[in-house]
Amino acid sequence: MILTGKHIISSVQSNDITITPFSSEHVSTNSYDISLGDKYIRYLDEVLDPLKENRYEENRIPDEGLILKRGDFILAESKEIIGSNKFVPLIHGKSGVARKGLFVHITADLVDLGYLGKITLQLYATQNIVIHREMKIAQVSFWVAQGEVTLYCGKYQHCSGPQASKIHFDYIKNQ
Numbered sequence: 001m002i003l004t005g006k007h008i009i010s011s012v013q014s015n016d017i018t019i020t021p022f023s024s025e026h027v028s029t030n031s032y033d034i035s036l037g038d039k040y041i042r043y044l045d046e047v048l049d050p051l052k053e054n055r056y057e058e059n060r061i062p063d064e065g066l067i068l069k070r071g072d073f074i075l076a077e078s079k080e081i082i083g084s085n086k087f088v089p090l091i092h093g094k095s096g097v098a099r100k101g102l103f104v105h106i107t108a109d110l111v112d113l114g115y116l117g118k119i120t121l122q123l124y125a126t127q128n129i130v131i132h133r134e135m136k137i138a139q140v141s142f143w144v145a146q147g148e149v150t151l152y153c154g155k156y157q158h159c160s161g162p163q164a165s166k167i168h169f170d171y172i173k174n175q
Contacts, residue, residue, distance in 0.1 A: 011084075035133075075123070091105045115152045
């Protein structure tokens with residue numbers, strides 16, 4: 001069951017959902033609009049290997065915006081810190097942004113119960129586009145969890161900026 005906008009507001013007020021900073025102007029019928037943060041990551045390696053840590057650089061989005069060329073892929077942060085121990089957050093791209101040719105969250109839309117931090121957004125430009133800090137870029141909806149809850153305590157917990165893939169740690173543990 002998805003939460004309505006009014007239930008999102010009351011859940012933020014009761015601390016069942018964390019959205020910081022929070023603005024009631026970002027609440028819609030059944031989601032909350034997420035803003036683009038300041039930082040982004042661009043991978044430097046031509047070929048990315050999931051079994052290894054890949055090189056990347058972290059930058060800030062300039063005041064005039066960042067031009068993404070067709071085919072560019074970056075990881076960007078949300079402005080907001082988001083999380084819940086009670087409801088399951090799901091990230092969705094905004095329709096208006098998608099209609100401009102920007103895929104905002106390609107996959108991995110599930111935010112685990114218990115996660116708390118900034119959301120790393122996977123941005124892929126299908127055509128040249130400018131992105132700006134604090135633009136509404138995605139939405140988060142919240143869903144009721146059924147069954148026994150185990151809270152997330154993994155490698156991305158408490159992210160304070162965009163996070164490069166840490167999947168290589170999964171393979172190191174298993175060797």
